Amino acid sequence: MNNENLLTEQFEVHRSHLRAVAYRILGSWDEVDDAVQESWLRLSRSGSSDITNLAGWLTTVVSRVCLDMLRSRKTRREEPMENHYIDFLPDHVAESDPVHEMLLSDSIGIALLVLLDTLNPEERIAFVLHDIFSLPFKEIAQIVERSEPATRQLASRARRRIQGANKTFSTNIDTQRRLVDSFLTAARKGDFEALLTLLDPRVVLNNDRENAPEETIGARAVAKQLMGGRAAAARAALINGKIGVDVSPGGTLLLVLEFTYLNDKIIGVDVISNAARFPELDLVQLEE
Template sequence: MSIHECLAEKFEAHRNHLQAVAYRMLGSVSEAEDAVQESWLRLSRSDTSVVENLGGWLTTVVSRVCLDMLRSRKSRREESIETHLPEAFVSHEDRSDPEQEALLADSVGLALLVVLGNLNPAERITFVLHDIFAMPFTEIAPIVGKSETAARQLASRARRRVQGAGTASKADLARQRELVEAFLTAAHAGDFDMLVAALDPDVVVRDDRQTGALRVTRGAKALAKQISGRAQAAQSALVNGSVGVIVAPRGRLLYVIEFTMRHGKITEIDLISAPSRIRQLDLAVLGD
């Protein structure tokens, strides 16, 4: 076996781990594959004779590649913020298998992917490496170009954003979640009566997905007719500190649903898809 073949074999042993790291950092299977391929190219051009921990070396390399990709993504977004959706919401050319990516997004958690997309590049890299893959801050700090103390602060700030702050009490959240989950279950199953039961008779729905004017629907029965049999790719999340919903097929955020609830009924629903409005929302993962 040649040296190149031996190196390729060692790399393949780490590919799944590198793919998992890159996917959580980038939120796209195709981009994660690009990052992993770039890490192979860098490995093949490097002298690794003194590398004692190849897995750690490769994780560092793929993390730096992902950080560069995230920073480039952020720069492109800032240059054309009025004409392009954020990369966290849509992908570029999608070369991946839709079914494969849907399964992967579900396994990671749609809400987590969406919330990670709201972090800045350094926060996202630090959170993924430390909180998900348990890498020590001594190894993370050089990757993000920060001191160990600053890396800890990045992770702490990211953790607060992922978990949410200033939320309602656990009891309130439990009641909200029960109502929202009942609403989603009924919508998905097409259970008209169950949908109506979750809604206030005079519920108001505001939907910004139509170009131009805000679309407003009033009344439980009118809404139930519209959404019965839908709610695929919908998942509960914290929206501005209360239980809401994100709709993100294959991890690509399409819109956020914010609820107003009173006396055990949903009284107002806001469907928010405009990127400028979504960026103003405080989105967080809803814990178990």
């Protein structure tokens, strides 16, 4: 095996990790592969024989690439969240960390990326690399070109902002019930525009039904999926501690809509029709 093939093979071992880092930093699938590809190009030009810790080197490089992309994004005043599909959960967070519970909350994927998008690029890098990937501040300082104490301050400020903003995103049970009642009314009447007002523009629908798209993204596309059907048999239900919808024509449970809420809107819909999954649900039907 020649040196180029060996280098390619070594890079591929780390590709999934680099994509995870890039996605959590950027929150955009459209940009992730560009960042990873740029990391590969820099590696191929680096004279890799001097690299003793390839995983660490690549993590640093992809983070720097992402930082440049974030800075460019802010300059262009883009709104990058509209076309995202949130897929990854943070997988490297210590349970003792004060942000741990928020990171693993119901709306983790979408909510965290929305919150991260409120940070400046340096804060975002510091928070993601330290609080999610446990990189030492000494290494992060080199990426953001700050002193180690200043980098600690970046992460601390980001953490406080995320924790504070997360409180404003919570949707209480009464508001959930109001949203679901309005959802059912709109679905039964076929009122498409009313249904749109209840959905966050970034809403994601996951569907386990046969002959249906597994994933649908965006308020209009999701609303079209949810209109009509068996709305007459749909009722509000408490599902795993949140208000959702169960559809039980003739008293037989047919499917369940489990909602994720963000900022008093519906931002996630899980359509569950596989009867084998029903026993896993803590479901209580509610009176209208």
